[in-house]
Amino acid sequence: MTIYNIADYGAVAGGSELATGAFAAAIEAASAAGGGTVVVPAGTFLSGPIRMRSHVELHLSPGAVIAFSNDPADYAPVDSRWEGVRRPVYASCIYGSDLTNVAVTGFGKLDGQGEPWWKLHRERREALAFPRPKLISFDRCRRVTLRDLTLVNSPSWTVNPIECEDVTIDNLSIYNPADSPNTDGINPESCRNVRISGCHIDVGDDCIAIKAGTEDTAERIPCENITITGCTMVHGHGGVVLGSEMSGSIRRVTISNCVFMGTDRGIRLKSRRGRGGIVEDIRVSNIVMEDVICPFILKLYYFCGPKGKDKYVWDKNPYPVTEETPCFRRIHFSGITARGVRASAGFLYGLAEQYISEITFDNIDISMAKDPEPEYPAMMDGIPKMSRRGFYLGNVRDIRFSKVTVEDHDGPAFYLEHAEGVELDGCRSVRTRKPEPLVQRAEGARGDGIAAETTQAEIAAGSQAAGGGEPS
Numbered sequence: 127m128t129i130y131n132i133a134d135y136g137a138v139a140g141g142s143e144l145a146t147g148a149f150a151a152a153i154e155a156a157s158a159a160g161g162g163t164v165v166v167p168a169g170t171f172l173s174g175p176i177r178m179r180s181h182v183e184l185h186l187s188p189g190a191v192i193a194f195s196n197d198p199a200d201y202a203p204v205d206s207r208w209e210g211v212r213r214p215v216y217a218s219c220i221y222g223s224d225l226t227n228v229a230v231t232g233f234g235k236l237d238g239q240g241e242p243w244w245k246l247h248r249e250r251r252e253a254l255a256f257p258r259p260k261l262i263s264f265d266r267c268r269r270v271t272l273r274d275l276t277l278v279n280s281p282s283w284t285v286n287p288i289e290c291e292d293v294t295i296d297n298l299s300i301y302n303p304a305d306s307p308n309t310d311g312i313n314p315e316s317c318r319n320v321r322i323s324g325c326h327i328d329v330g331d332d333c334i335a336i337k338a339g340t341e342d343t344a345e346r347i348p349c350e351n352i353t354i355t356g357c358t359m360v361h362g363h364g365g366v367v368l369g370s371e372m373s374g375s376i377r378r379v380t381i382s383n384c385v386f387m388g389t390d391r392g393i394r395l396k397s398r399r400g401r402g403g404i405v406e407d408i409r410v411s412n413i414v415m416e417d418v419i420c421p422f423i424l425k426l427y428y429f430c431g432p433k434g435k436d437k438y439v440w441d442k443n444p445y446p447v448t449e450e451t452p453c454f455r456r457i458h459f460s461g462i463t464a465r466g467v468r469a470s471a472g473f474l475y476g477l478a479e480q481y482i483s484e485i486t487f488d489n490i491d492i493s494m495a496k497d498p499e500p501e502y503p504a505m506m507d508g509i510p511k512m513s514r515r516g517f518y519l520g521n522v523r524d525i526r527f528s529k530v531t532v533e534d535h536d537g538p539a540f541y542l543e544h545a546e547g548v549e550l551d552g553c554r555s556v557r558t559r560k561p562e563p564l565v566q567r568a569e570g571a572r573g574d575g576i577a578a579e580t581t582q583a584e585i586a587a588g589s590q591a592a593g594g595g596e597p598s
Contacts, residue, residue: 128162130155132171139169141193146174146200156182161227166190166234174200175259178222178230186234186275194219194261196242196281198254206265207288207315208257209431210340210371216256218263218286225264229271236261236277240306243281247307258282258308264290273297284329285312289347293320298327304361306330311362313337316347316374325357333362333389338374341400341450346374354381361387364394365415370428372403372452381410392421392464396428396505397452398439399477408457414464420503421464421492422472424454424482426521427506440507444479451480460488468498469512471532471539475504476521481546483523493533516555519545526551533557538566548576 130152133139137148149164153176156162161181168189175194178184186192195201201216204223208215219238222228230236238261246254261280264270266289276299277284284300287293295312302309311327314320315337327333334357338349349372359365365386368376386392392415395405415421429439438445445451454476464471471492476482500511503518512518516532516539519525526549532539539555542548542565555564565576 128156128159130162130164132164132166137171139167139171141170141172143172144174144195145171146176149173149176153177153179153182153184166192166232175202175217176220177217178220178225178228178264180225181227183229183231184220186232186236188233190232190234191237192234193237194239196239201259203256206263207339210315210337210373211342212344214256216259218260219281220262221264222267223265225267227269228264228267229273230262230275231271231273233274234276236275238278238280240279240281240302240309244306260284260286262286263288266290268292270294275299276301278302280309282308283310283313286315287317287320288315289317290314291318293317295320295322295325297324300325300327300329302329304330310335314349314352315339315371316349317352318348318350320352322352322354323356326360327357327362328360329362331362332364332367333359335364335367336376336379337369337371338376338403340371341373341402343373346403348375348377350375350377352379354379354384356383358385358387359389362389364391365389367394367396368405368408369396370398370401370431372397372405373401375403376405377407379408381413383412386413386415386418388417389415390419391423391504392418393459394423395425395454395457396423397426397454398428398434399426399445399452400433400438400450401452402450404453404455406453406456410458410462411460413462415462416464417466417495418464419467419469419501420471420473421462421467422459422474423504424457424485425473425475425504425506426452426454426477426480426482427475429507430505442478442508444477447479451477453480454482456484458486458488459490462489463491465493466495467492468495468514469501470503470515470518471535472517473503474517474519474522474525475506478521478544481521481523485522485524486526486528487530488528490530491533492531494535516540519543519548523547525549527553529553531556534559535562538563540565541568542566543568550576
């Protein structure tokens with residue numbers, strides 16, 4: 127394959143002279159030849175946004191750094207998505223649309239130099255004509271590969287493929303400060319056939335978020351056939367998040383063999399009335415979490431973003447089921463350990479008219495933090511702060527817990543509010559400070575019940591285990 131070194135096109139290392147033109151010339155030369163590899167040698171190169179072409183690989187040599195300008199004047203707007211809605215946005219630092227066979231690789235670093243962008247966001251200035259750039263984003267591309275890079279200080283979301291197909295994201299290291307606003311790690315949006323593996327993500331918002339547009343997105347395009355494996359997530363608001371932009375539906379997702387450290391929440395599914403769409407056929411297995419507020423969240427009353435404070439969103443009374451009604455179903459968790467849980471072992475809360483359904487938890491071991499401050503387990507109106515609580519289940523149907531242990535909790539291990547067909551098999555409550563019930567039902571709630579498969583003897587045995595003995 128032909129090599130095109132940006133130094134041969136006028137790029138000068140040192141980080142003080144814009145090399146935007148050199149990148150463009152090298153990429154154009156590779157494209158004109160039918161494809162090739164554009165090489166960034168060791169050194170720091172300052173650049174405005176880089177526009178990719180089909181059949182071109184941008185390769186960063188070890189020691190190479192591309193530091194991106196933080197002057198909005200260097201970023202022309204492009205037609206893309208922002209928070210699920212297509213609109214003009216500042217071009218991403220690395221961007222391409224309607225491409226085939228495009229790659230960004232190598233052991234170099236992309237530095238978005240995001241601090242000035244974050245400051246503008248925090249101060250709510252009107253200086254920005256368009257939403258902030260992302261570090262890497264591709265629209266409507268096929269066969270996209272991102273591999274081996276270090277990505278730091280993104281102005282907003284770090285990696286955001288949109289309406290792409292056949293995407294490989296492998297061995298990335300992503301670092302954004304914990305207080306940097308909306309600096310998600312990897313957000314596939316309305317994409318198909320995405321493979322995310324071996325990444326380390328330490329960011330200021332969700333580590334990985336799977337999205338499919340909002341109710342204001344003209345085309346309802348699903349995000350489907352997604353695999354996430356072998357990743358470590360640190361400090362983000364959520365380890366892996368589905369939604370809340372899910373109007374196009376999210377389906378067939380597997381998440382396995384990952385470690386979450388200090389992410390506010392673990393696995394987090396969120397949506398609300400008005401969004402519509404279905405999240406279904408999700409498998410989560412072999413996950414270790416530590417120091418999280420709540421390991422499992424599935425809720426349909428998410429209030430952030432436009433219209434989030436409308437009564438239609440927060441009202442707990444049932445509404446007619448329409449195409450605006452979101453649905454979570456067929457979601458399965460297995461082989462998961464969570465230590466140092468602060469608020470709740472899990473929070474599942476469906477709509478009054480559309481219960482969350484067909485959920486299983488198998489071989490789950492949850493241990494609470496010793497003396498945490500009360501926190502909200504999920505972002506939803508009308509729920510109190512919690513500390514060391516068990517599973518909180520509201521508006522759910524056909525939920526099965528098998529070999530689930532909740533350790534050192536306060537109150538019941540399973541609290542049911544409007545729940546139908548909840549099945550417990552071999553579940554235990556252990557090492558509590560005082561005897562606690564395994565199951566408690568809310569007074570006056572509709573349709574509460576433990577499935578017939580769970581006998582009263584099993585419930586009683588679980589309650590006796592709460593006395594503080596060692597697990598058998």
